[in-house]
Amino acid sequence: MAEVRIPTILRPYTDGERAVTATGSTVAELIDNLEANHEGIKERLLDGADVRRFVNIYVNDEDIRFTGGLQTAVADAATVVILPAVAGGAGESR
């Protein structure tokens, strides 16, 4: 069981909940499980077989695009964070 943090923009799918739980041994399975309980959310996260361009998904703070994509393993008690891609801050940026 992983904790999945939901960004404001996707909370209409989770009845306003900031975090929900989901099961799955990979991110792909986890998203299918999310969809089973929060219908419509999968289409907002994925574009066909890939994560949408402006969506970032992190398992234990690591961006899944660099750890195996949707096949990234999700350990029990992992924290999964979903965030929209936005322009950052100032130390390195802006």
Place this chain on the structure above:
Amino acid sequence: MRFDSLVDSVGHTPLVGLPNLSPSADVRLWAKLEDQNPTGSIKDRAALSMIEAAEADGTLQPGATILEPTSGNTGISLAMVARQRGYKLVCVMPENTSVERRQLLTMWGAEIISSPAAGGSNEAVRVAKGLAAEHPEWTMLYQYGNAANADAHYRGTAPEILADLPEVTHFVGGLGTTGTLMGVGRFFREHKPEVRIVAAEPRYGELVYGLRNLDEGFVPELYDASLIDSRFSVGPRDAVRRVRQLIDHEGIFAGISTGAILHAAIAQATKCVDAGERADIVFVVADGGWKYLSTGAYEGTLDEAEDALEGQLWA
């Protein structure tokens, strides 16, 4: 060292070891002290490079007005170079950035236009693009998409690191405009491809991610995912914890974004120790802590600091 003028002294920053925070003699951490640039941040490199490129290709004419979306450091660096070369500077800056950054920009002669806090730098970029359309006579250097930003690190930061530490195995930098990581990444892909490039991305409070729809998201035009190997998201609590460790154990007084970068560097170091690999991990000290004293990050408990940073663009 002697230089003809201040801008000539940009770069060639020290690389210092971290004997106390390095996990072992085989896995070592090294800090690239970019706070020792003339205005105190790594952005001096990008600002100088972008202005010189625009002068060279004629997009920046004498007496011109430069426009830039910036949460602070880039604006301060641009303002320093612009003032010496006779350009005016207009910065579009989210209203939830620290007061010190505003004071510094004003002091160096920049005009500040505030953009709404909700949406963070996304909104600053949007406002700046609108102003650029209204003022075709202004020159927007646009750090998020300007190749000269990354080139500054391809030509400067990365070769300096390789010269000082030929055994380097990892580079860890902050992910904002992506200029540092793209330039350093491209250099090492070409000159020492086994070096792993690690991105540390600040994770802000919810306000910053307050898009109306996902299609309004933003990925800098400079970003090329093939030039990095892993990407960590770091929240304010970990950033503050690390920035305090950096002072306590190594005497380095850094800005909050550097705490996020160090957090990713230590996560990488831990992986190397667990895997039994030798590693020399270079991370960027992007700026000093001076401009962030008012944020509350440097006093009180971690809980208090975390609460204080909620809603602020702390990196």
